[in-house]
Amino acid sequence: MSIITIKDVYKEYETNKSILKGLNLEIDQGEFIVLVGPSGCGKTTLLKMINKLIPVTSGEIYVEGKNIEEWNTIKLRSSIGYVIQQIGLFPHMTIENNIGYVPSIKGMKKEAYNTRVSDLIHLVGMNDTYLDRYPSELSGGQRQRIGVARALASDPDIILMDEPFGAVDEIARRHLQDELKEIHKKLKKTIVFVTHDIEEALKLGTKIVLMHNGKIEQVGTPEEVVFKPKTPFVKDFFGIKGFKARLDEEALEKIFNQVINGERPLSEVLQ
Numbered sequence: 001m002s003i004i005t006i007k008d009v010y011k012e013y014e015t016n017k018s019i020l021k022g023l024n025l026e027i028d029q030g031e032f033i034v035l036v037g038p039s040g041c042g043k044t045t046l047l048k049m050i051n052k053l054i055p056v057t058s059g060e061i062y063v064e065g066k067n068i069e070e071w072n073t074i075k076l077r078s079s080i081g082y083v084i085q086q087i088g089l090f091p092h093m094t095i096e097n098n099i100g101y102v103p104s105i106k107g108m109k110k111e112a113y114n115t116r117v118s119d120l121i122h123l124v125g126m127n128d129t130y131l132d133r134y135p136s137e138l139s140g141g142q143r144q145r146i147g148v149a150r151a152l153a154s155d156p157d158i159i160l161m162d163e164p165f166g167a168v169d170e171i172a173r174r175h176l177q178d179e180l181k182e183i184h185k186k187l188k189k190t191i192v193f194v195t196h197d198i199e200e201a202l203k204l205g206t207k208i209v210l211m212h213n214g215k216i217e218q219v220g221t222p223e224e225v226v227f228k229p230k231t232p233f234v235k236d237f238f239g240i241k242g243f244k245a246r247l248d249e250e251a252l253e254k255i256f257n258q259v260i261n262g263e264r265p266l267s268e269v270l271q
């Protein structure tokens with residue numbers, strides 16, 4: 001069943017016309033959708049329209065079957081988690097209070113609150129010893145984890161993520177991706193994720209949406225967009241990098257070990 005429907009959506013900014021030119025997209029419950037495309041193609045704009053941070057110029061967006069214009073904005077936003085790159089944790093609040101902010105304003109009882117905060121910090125691969133710290137006492141990767149935990153705190157059905165791991169180093173980024181994949185498997189939330197990183201997109205997405213020139217070029221599984229590109233643009237966009245990202249990792253590891261162990265000359269592999 002479709003949990004988000006984008007219907008003939010157009011966007012024009014006052015100083016910037018024709019950003020989105022008639023987008024149509026159905027997002028099913030439990031899907032991990034990744035929006036990719038060249039810089040400036042409107043990924044963030046589309047994401048922010050879903051939780052009404054940016055208004056549409058024309059067209060409609062439905063969340064859980066209801067037009068977002070009919071949703072109470074606060075209610076809509078509390079049923080949608082939102083994670084961005086500069087995560088914006090409250091600097092003067094402890095990690096516990098950051099994660100528990102929404103449950104506490106919703107009046108959750110102390111015992112349930114404690115359990116929830118503890119469950120969430122474990123879910124993102126950390127533990128209770130971090131709860132008394134302040135955001136400045138964590139690494140960038142840990143802060144992003146807390147951002148994910150905070151977005152999950154109100155148990156939203158949908159989570160929007162805008163380049164959430166863009167500012168962390170490569171190793172932390174891989175860990176965060178693995179954890180997010182696990183969380184998605186476990187909680188079966190619907191995730192809409194923006195990235196400009198092809199490997200990240202193909203690793204995480206159950207469906208990839210490639211945007212270009214205000215339109216959607218192709219929607220498909222990682223295999224479809226890489227191996228069955230519908231247009232030359234899709235083929236160029238994913239290209240060899242996409243192909244490499246989808247190669248069987250075991251096959252690559254086998255070749256790597258053969259070369260490292262001197263069983264196969266490097267010149268043969270590089271041919």
Ligand SMILES: Nc1ncnc2c1ncn2[C@@H]1O[C@H](COP(=O)(O)OP(=O)(O)OP(=O)(O)O)[C@@H](O)[C@H]1O
Nearest residue numbers: 013015016019038039040041042043044045046196
């Ligand atoms: N408030 C605004 N007023 C005018 N133009 C804007 C505004 N916000 C965004 N734009 C323009 O709209 C286009 C789409 O921006 P958006 O941030 O949605 O793209 P994006 O695909 O997320 O880009 P990136 O990958 O670089 O983050 C860009 O050309 C941008 O300059």
